[in-house]
Amino acid sequence: MREIWGLLLLPNHPSEPFMPQRFSNMHSALKTVFGHDAFRPGQEEVIDAIMAGRNVLAVMPTGAGKSLCYQVPSLMLDGVSIIISPLVALMDNQVAALRANGIAVSCLHSGQDRARNVEEWKRVARGEVSMLYMSPERLMTPRMLLAMEQINPPLFVVDEAHCVSKWGPAFRPEYGMLSGLKAKFPDARIAAFTATADAGTRTDIAAQLFGGKGDVIVQGFDRPNLSLTVKPKINRSSQLLDFMKDRQGESGIVYALSRKSTEEHTRTLVAAGYTALAYHAGMSAEQRFENQERFIAEDGIVMVATIAFGMGIDKPDIRFVFHVNLPSSPEAYYQEIGRAGRDGQPADTVLLYGLDDIRMRRQFITQEDSDADHQLREHKRLDALLGYCEASTCRRQVLMAYFGEDLPPCGQCDVCENPPERIDATDAAIAFMRAAQDTGERFGANHVIAVARGADTDKIRQFGHDQLPSHGTGQRWGDPFFKSLVRQAIATGYLSVDMERYGRIVVNAPGQALVAGQGAFLMTEPKAPQTSKTRKRKVAPELMGEADHDLLVTLKSLRRDMAREMGKPAYIIFSDATLIDMAQKRPKNRGQMLGVSGVGETKFERFGTVFLEAIN
Template sequence: MSGRGYDTGEPMWKAVHAPLVGNIEPSQDVRMPQRFTDKYDALKTVFGHADFRLGQADVIDDILAGSNVLAVMPTGAGKSLCYQVPALLLDGPTIVISPLVALMDNQVAALRANGVAVSCIHSGQDRSRNIEEWRRVASGESHLLYLSPERLMTERMLAAMAKLRPPLFVVDEAHCVSKWGPAFRPEYADLSRLKSLFPDSRIAAFTATADAGTRADIAQQLFNAKGSVIVQGFDRPNLSLTVIPKVNRSSQLLEFMKDRAGESGIVYALSRKSAEEYAALLSREGFTALPYHAGMSAEARFDNQERFIAEDGVVMVATIAFGMGIDKPDIRFVYHVNLPSSPEAYYQEIGRAGRDGQPADTVLLYGLDDIRMRRQFITQEDTDREHQLREHKRLDALLGYCEASTCRRQVLMAYFGEMTSPCGACDICDNPPERIDATDAAIALMHAVEQTGERFGANHVIAVVRGADTDKIRQFGHDRLPSHGTGERWGDGFFKSLVRQAIATGYLNVDMQRYGRLTLTPQSLSLMNGDGAFLITEPKAAKTTKRKRKAAPELLDDADQELLAKLKGLRRDMARDMGKPAYIIFSDATLIDMAQKRPLDRDQMLSVSGVGETKFERFGAAFLAAIN
């Protein structure tokens, strides 16, 4: 797992960080951190916001009341603030358990920019730095301590932690706790001991992706279900949703990218090799495209990640090794070249787009080869049969989403237990497909599956039913089967779509323990016996042209746009000098508010959303000068 930047408690890799300016480094002066008595005072003074977002205050109130909490909130909803604000009010250090080194570093840098006393211990820092970070926590100088589950759950650290009596433990990416979830990490399972080891401490868990069963398991594991579960909702209405059958992945990607120059986006690929190839393809076409995968050196991954965060118009072409902890608000698209592993993975990955609330596009390509590979990955996992069965069911749900004939957002939200109205922002709503009766074609195909002994994959079975003359068909004598040629009036693309939809709806099964063979199910046997009809979405030629995008609302006039560009340039230069992502200084939303309000002095600048007192002290004068 070291390639993904996990902290195992032992030195794994040393990221080459650019030197930071003093205003983001932890202070070497011994100062007791300021404690607040009111959450709104902390929110305004430190973070520069006048009010909380929807759902944040409820979570904070439960934590301050002493309750254990599991909060399920969509990406970009402000989960971090839900425990960072209580940390400023509670007496003692809040312990934040985070899975990735990069995730810790980014959150710590952002907090220090806001003037929050925070410490971080992980394997990306040398021993002397980690010792100094712990000294600041033990002496009461830090509000928060970030560390990994592996490092926390050592006997030595637990003994030291007992002396501090932390008022709050925070479990970030809490879906990793549950064996019922698709992203279970064994090292997270040990966190179930926290409640018995620290009975007087609150536990707050946060995730963006957890269905009802996973939520119940997380609450049981972390605090014996004695606490509140707050589900804010999963919908991200600013994201458009499109699924396209695979024809030629490279040409379809290039078609989508035609008018994307200057936009930041993520292209997810299945393998390290394909990530490199697609990055090279886009680079040849004039895009600034960078690869990211676990086979690269830690330094190369770090450099590419920093460029993606700091620069405009960079496209990251990555495996799933990239994304967690990336807080770049202006990602305008997420494009999946291959099928993700589950609805949870898909939701988490597309959730990295449009965190600024502006319209963003998501596109998913998939074909029969994706289904075969995903089934194969599940059966090759070193896990028990029960876990593999759950993963197959998750994949079934994602296939159902891909083959949906009604609003995609409704299908996706229903998986997470949320009911919505048709969204008007997906390809199905834009161009509703027609349903046709494909019973005769389906029965012909199913007879071919049966007569070939349920021993062959989709391509061979389709060739048989269409009456093809191949060496393999002649070798096995399948040209003499009654089903040979019974489907010759339908095209190859029609049958491929039919097979995908039959798999998605349970009429056919892909048996990966027998090399991806198509097998019959009780539903297909019933259909072959004349019971019912098989309706499918009418297969159409795959459209590689991009859907018409929703226009972003016009927030600024021409003069304000000119000022905004100037402020972004100043932010970029300052971030480059600091060696930190630009959003650490001010977010895009803050700069937009600044360009609209045009503050002239300190008081007016503090009225800008996202400008707290510490950030004004550090950066305010430079931005006032630019405005004036």
């Protein structure tokens, strides 16, 4: 059975000559190949720029359909377009999806044996494909660049283009080599795509890839269907379980910082009755693939993962993303929460963080093999994320302002829904900062808090800190209050964490001025932990009648079985959005099935009859 479906999916296997179909009209390509009647907002502007022969950097939110922006032009341009992608799994999934739509496409990467790569390249050289997917390190070898000169590509596409810039948080040296591409192929267009790049990073990407001579198209960053919540860490497991109440049957991602933490939170969820799977680099490739495929194909699965998971995942109905640890930067955070709610329906995001997160993140930055300038930029990015976490105004405003976007208050983040009170905490702040200074700014936050509160510990007695004038000056404030104060003081620049000296607390100039009696320290009053509320959702299947919903379940089951037989991701057959439209329209024949969003002519030829039979 697997072989039968495999042939249906891959009629343009290397052993079978298959000349690419060319289109003169973008709307014709969109409907015939991809089965859509209209482009999403912003897509046509990018395609028009590429077709006009201009270089383009397009910054588009996750789920905005950036792939179509270069796939459609590749079907209209003469020659083979080169798609530069960072991950083998991402390449394989995109190639399989394109072939399922009847597009002649090839792929070169280390996951294929040499014979397969040679055969794929022969197809490229014969002009039998519209697109060739490959990694930057494979492309930028002298031998491959010489071969590229023979085929003269009309378009180079740089996916995940934020990896190009040294100003960005995800710079990859092999992506940096792409800066020589334009000089080598001056007549080719270069189109770069990313979902996360601030103004400085955008300018650097455009300068690196095409000398700044091209269009920078920013489609906006806001995802208004995502709710934003940040909570101080109290007990990560119990806070996660509290959030998961009433979310049984929903698909979501829980991001953890380490492999150990990933496994622990997976066990916690499973013990509580949820279907949870783990995903981290310590697992075998086969186990990771199996878990990923279950997550994509089945409903109600929670994936507990490190940041190794998520890129290229095409699952539109992810209803939540929960961070049990602080991400590395606003860019990383935005990219990770952007995997929720890609169907446009409401989705929740929650971030937990504590002083230990700040310490670990600072430590990661100082321990990485990078120059001082890069580390300084990473510290500033972390500072920006801490500012977001401690925001006393609309979180969406704070996050979007980081990316250069000005928005009114959203009304649906935790700050908008429950505005915090600001209190004068000058006396408490001075008590802590004097304790830090009296101890020589040589200790971490927990010890300094203990000194300020007048604790009697072995460590305090060992160093004689019980004899300091600041010992006990902050005894009227509790430990949770001080921890919140320290987080907010770090976020606002009064304090800093010196990881080169084992996470010691340093009193910065604003803090020194405060201790000297200049100014006041206002902070958000810490609140008692509240039970998480499940936001009201209007997810598409819930708007369907009972009969349509039953049909949708049947169609999903059929899709899952077919995908398993093929050994391919389920969405390659039809997306959830297509199945929902199919269940509601209930097509009875070929013409009606081609009217379903996402059903192109090739998809119908391969899968349409089977789904028509299920519907009828």
